[in-house]
Amino acid sequence: MARDGIGTATVEDIAREAGVARATVYRAFPGGRDELVSAAVTHAVADFFVGLWADIGDVPDLTTLLERGLVAGRRRLDEHAVLQRALQDEADQIVPQLATVMPIIIELLRTELGARLASERLRPGVEVGEAADLLARLVLSMIGSPGGWDMDDPAAVRRLVRGQLLAGVVEV
């Protein structure tokens, strides 16, 4: 898929690349090509976030977690050759695939952020579940599309995290 594109990779191509019989592919993925593509995308997304988690490393607090997550996430995305190529040539194929995986990622992120939020001083009225949901959505949106924010500028990232992300959630 990285070499030939998502749309053009056939089950035969994939079987040959893996050095297995076509029948083996169908045994492993009874849904055929569609199931295989979706599994590959899911795997790539998991790989991306596992790598991102390693980039972030141990962080003392929520603010640092978000700052490092945005910077490292953006960097990984920019450097992800396969994804960038797919976005360029086959956005109509890759984006819906990614969209189907996103609920899992949001859920994982929500859980992690919820755990972090539980030990923060929250602003009056803030509920951990809501805040974690909102933050998870915003962080993913900002990594995917930074808009006017320059994620290479530490001061901008600081302002973004302390302002747009956390000002409504935690006491400063």
Add this chain to the structure above:
Amino acid sequence: MHSVSVVTNATAPGLGPDGAAEPVDGTVAVVDEWAAGYVAAHGVQRRLVDAALRCIARWGIRKTSLDDIAREAGVSRATVYRVFPGGKDRLVEVVFCHEAGRFLHDVDRELAAAQTLDDLLVTGMTAMLGVASDHAVLGSVIRHEPELVLPHFAFHQLDRVLDLAEVLCRPHLERFLPAADVRPAAELLARVVLSFGFRPAAWVDPHDPASIGRLVRTYLTPALISQTASPAQEMS
């Protein structure tokens, strides 16, 4: 260069001479196109968008041709190409933007009447999330032809939507926020609308004023106000 003069010269409510901040070259093509459409409220454009929506509701985007739209609207093919110069490829964006624009135009008076930032955001969020949840055609397209819609709202393509959000929000947000804070504020609001619009959450219910009020007062207003609390700095 694609000019935004159609936006800035328009005499529509809510879009003053400062309606569009300096846009990045080329990224505003869509913005001025659709904004011109809804701001001018041109009869043919509205008729074509309505016709396009009826065709899409019936056959989906993929199976709708510009000929179908022309026939449905009772206009010539050439007229369709004039209104949708990008042809079929740009149809989704143009129709979406027209719909968003039309909707905001309808609530423009309400937005203009808002006395506080809270009021403004509650009105805007209720309207936008309401349309996301109740718009029959939009919903069915997202369900049945996601590949034609989602790419326009993800990764670098979102930039054009964020530009659009800025144009729409600026006249209203400027009443409550410093001019330099409007762009980042509009971006945040667009992210929230798109996220909960495409992927609803139980705690954000556009049909429950208390729920939207809570989202705004607890989370959004403080986030937007915080920008002004620190020395105003341009986004890079």
